[in-house]
Amino acid sequence: MTVTIDVDPDDEAITRLRNGYKPAPGESVIEQVPLGDGEYWVPRRFDLISTGSSTTPGWRMAVVVRHGIPLCQRITIESSEQEVRSVDLRALRVEEMLELATRYVAVPVERDASGRVRARPLALADVRAGVTLPAVRAARRRARSRITPSILSEVADVYRQHDGRSPTRAVQQHFGLVSERTARFWVKRSRDAGFLGKSLPGKGGEQQP
Structure with missing residues (x-):
């Protein structure tokens, strides 16, 4: 080898x-x-x-x-x-x-x-x-x-770009994360930090103000 x-x-x-x-x-x-x-x-x-x-x-x-x-x-x-x-x-x-x-x-x-x-x-x-x-x-x-604010902001951008087209998986692939579960955690952190809006009930996505 x-x-x-x-x-x-x-x-x-x-x-x-x-x-x-x-x-x-x-x-x-x-x-x-x-x-x-x-x-x-x-x-x-x-x-x-x-x-x-x-x-x-x-x-x-x-x-x-x-x-x-x-x-x-x-x-x-x-x-x-x-x-x-x-x-x-x-x-x-x-x-x-x-x-x-x-x-x-x-x-x-x-x-x-x-x-x-x-x-x-x-x-x-x-x-x-x-x-x-x-x-x-x-x-x-x-x-x-360490997930920095700049990373959480980028998570939100990637998620929005793929909204309706497996956005969590897009976050996983963009950042090279090991699993989709980790990507979901990063998305949650992005929401908690205010970079991404609250999810739609039972649908994910992002609520509009």
């Missing part, structure tokens, strides 16, 4: 390259965003890919970073040798794989006198030793324990 990381390039940068733009030495075509408190930056979107083996299926995990938090947005699993079984699904350690992938793509940054963010070199040996792991785990703890 081989595990690799695939990073999505910045769409705007790709367009510029196709139009003849030549990047400066060291310039990245990957859209980078802060991880957690901003000590490290990571690609906004990347995939973790396992090729599988003759006895285990392969899988692909899509990761998106929102509000500084890396979230598993989607997992696909397939096997060319045998059927995918329940035991294969139970073997997927989502949080562990997410941490593994993020620690390898995290880049330490510093700001120069003008305020521009610049990446600092980081040896692969340091990555393997786990120097980026505390920052990754700190960011992931925010996903489990």
Whole structure:
């Protein structure tokens, strides 16, 4: 089994390259965003890919970073040798794989006198030793324990955009939440905070003032 990381390039940068733009030495075509408190930056979107083996299926995990938090947005699993079984699904350690992938793509940054963010070199040996792991785990703890007002506001926006079309599931998919039950809790928190109106009796949705 081989595990690799695939990073999505910045769409705007790709367009510029196709139009003849030549990047400066060291310039990245990957859209980078802060991880957690901003000590490290990571690609906004990347995939973790396992090729599988003759006895285990392969899988692909899509990761998106929102509000500084890396979230598993989607997992696909397939096997060319045998059927995918329940035991294969139970073997997927989502949080562990997410941490593994993020620690390898995290880049330490510093700001120069003008305020521009610049990446600092980081040896692969340091990555393997786990120097980026505390920052990754700190960011992931925010996903489990801290739902900020800005997130609750975004929950309301996503819910309204999909009102009448499985809005709770849309919230789950948008934020990469593990279950629809968690998404319902986030929607409730958004209502309690006043970002989303009260639900219609027995129907969900949102009461209009």
